[in-house]
Amino acid sequence: AQSVTQPDIHITVSEGASLELRCNYSYGATPYLFWYVQSPGQGLQLLLKYFSGDTLVQGIKGFEAEFKRSQSSFNLRKPSVHWSDAAEYFCAVSGGGADGLTFGKGTHLIIQP
Amino acid sequence: NAGVTQTPKFRILKIGQSMTLQCTQDMNHNYMYWYRQDPGMGLKLIYYSVGAGITDKGEVPNGYNVSRSTTEDFPLRLELAAPSQTSVYFCATDSSFSYNEQFFGPGTRLTVL
Numbered sequence: 055a056q057s058v059t060q061p062d063i064h065i066t067v068s069e070g071a072s073l074e075l076r077c078n079y080s081y082g083a084t085p086y087l088f089w090y091v092q093s094p095g096q097g098l099q100l101l102l103k104y105f106s107g108d109t110l111v112q113g114i115k116g117f118e119a120e121f122k123r124s125q126s127s128f129n130l131r132k133p134s135v136h137w138s139d140a141a142e143y144f145c146a147v148s149g150g151g152a153d154g155l156t157f158g159k160g161t162h163l164i165i166q167p
Numbered sequence: 168n169a170g171v172t173q174t175p176k177f178r179i180l181k182i183g184q185s186m187t188l189q190c191t192q193d194m195n196h197n198y199m200y201w202y203r204q205d206p207g208m209g210l211k212l213i214y215y216s217v218g219a220g221i222t223d224k225g226e227v228p229n230g231y232n233v234s235r236s237t238t239e240d241f242p243l244r245l246e247l248a249a250p251s252q253t254s255v256y257f258c259a260t261d262s263s264f265s266y267n268e269q270f271f272g273p274g275t276r277l278t279v280l
Contacts, residue, residue: 063207086266097257097271098210105266144209148267152217154200154225155269157209 056081058147060158067135068166075130075161077145087128088146088155089119098144104128115139140165168193171272173258179278180248188243188275190258198261199241200269201225201233203254210257216241217263248279 057080067073079085086105090098102113109121119130128145142162146155174189192199197218202210212225216235230252232244245252255276259269 058209088268090271097273098259099271100268103266103268150266152198152215152261152263153223154202154212154215155210155267157202157211159207159209 056085056147056149056156058145058156058158060143060145060161062161063159064162064164066164066166069137070134073130073132073135073139073163075143075145075163077128077130077158078126079128079145079147080126081147081149083149086148086150087119087121088148089113089117089128089130090144090146091115092142092144092160094141101130101143135163135165137165137167139163170194171258171260171270173256173272173275175275176273177276179280180245181280182248182250184248185244185246186248186277188245188256188258188277190241190243190272191239192241192258192260192270193239194260194262194270195238196260196270197238197263199235200259200261201231201241201243202257202259203227204257204274205254213243213256245277250279253277253279 059078088103089101104121142160145158171192200215201213211227214233216222258272261269
């Protein structure tokens with residue numbers, strides 16, 4: 055069965071500092087990988103996705119993620135965070151079938167002024 | 168286009184009551200999903216549908232039922248509400264041609280007392 059681990063429950067970063075959120079997945083074949091962001095009281099918004107090809111993918115709001123097959127990782131990065139980036143971030147994996155996404159438990163990002 | 172809409176936004180139920188959470192999409196997507204989100208647990212798949220008249224169980228289907236009579240609507244039914252069903256419920260859609268890129272509704276916050 056596929057699974058996703060987000061090792062950090064909470065991360066605190068100063069505004070303007072760089073950010074990396076970790077995501078490790080378990081899947082038997084080539085996975086489809088996603089990062090979603092959820093602001094308080096809101097639904098989920100897709101930040102970026104990886105299906106194939108270039109392992110460094112660019113997303114919205116200045117985020118990027120790198121797929122590393124050898125490490126089974128898909129870490130999310132941003133060079134300089136803004137106070138508006140404070141939110142919950144979810145990594146998700148699928149195999150391309152119709153049976154939905156498997157989500158990690160999420161990382162809560164706190165931005166310090 | 169409204170995308171994915173969910174009603175109601177909030178609801179309080181008493182133990183043993185029944186209710187239907189509504190989900191409607193205008194994206195003409197074949198695949199639809201119901202997830203529940205509990206604090207610190209990420210999202211868990213309840214049920215999904217690959218088209219009108221076709222539904223299947225996800226990871227946590229107990230206590231819920233679904234139907235899919237049209238492409239647009241995918242209601243989730245709680246027959247005998249229990250405190251364990253207190254959660255935030257999200258409906259999502261997927262075009263089936265987009266490698267599982269899912270689009271989420273704003274959610275329904277349900278409390279069972």
